[in-house]
Amino acid sequence: MTIGVATEQTTRQVPLVNYLALDGDKPHLLGWECGDCGAVVLDRRVACPSCRAVTFAQRPLADTGVVRAFTIVFRAPPSVPTPFTAVIVDLDGGGVVKANLVGEDADPTIDRTGMRVRLTTYPLGVDSTGVEAVGFGFTAEEGPS
DSSP: OOOBOOOTTOOEEEESSTTEEOOTTOOEEEEEEETTTOOEESSOOSSOTTTOOOOEEEEEOOSEEEEEEEEEEOOOOTTSOSOEEEEEEEETTSOEEEEEEOSSOOOTTSOOTTOEEEEEEEEEEEOTTSEEEEEEEEEEOSSOO
8 A cells, every 4th residue: 555645536435444434524433332331331241341341332423522641752763853742631421532632842841741733634645546645643622631
């Protein structure tokens, strides 16, 4: 697969992960909620990691949340620009996701814990048939946290 730059010839988008829904103008994450205890996970599971129940229902997750933890990454494969900020986000309404903080300096002197964030998507590349891969991350929400 040859990766290039998105063009007007792009005919289809595919998400990087199966829990990213690219529906229209409002991309969102999809979670699986345990029918017994209400725990929310991102990928389909055989059993709930909290209570071991086996009944799940898929539901859309909030596109906002709060940074629980973060780290500044200085070492990555040669094709990945560093440094960048990796975050763990507690989503409003349930669910936890790991992603990158987009559009912010990776400054290790800034404490990102408690920062309000919003889901964002971005193109990763286009293959030779015009299919664009789409990733997700989080951006800082405007206003006080």
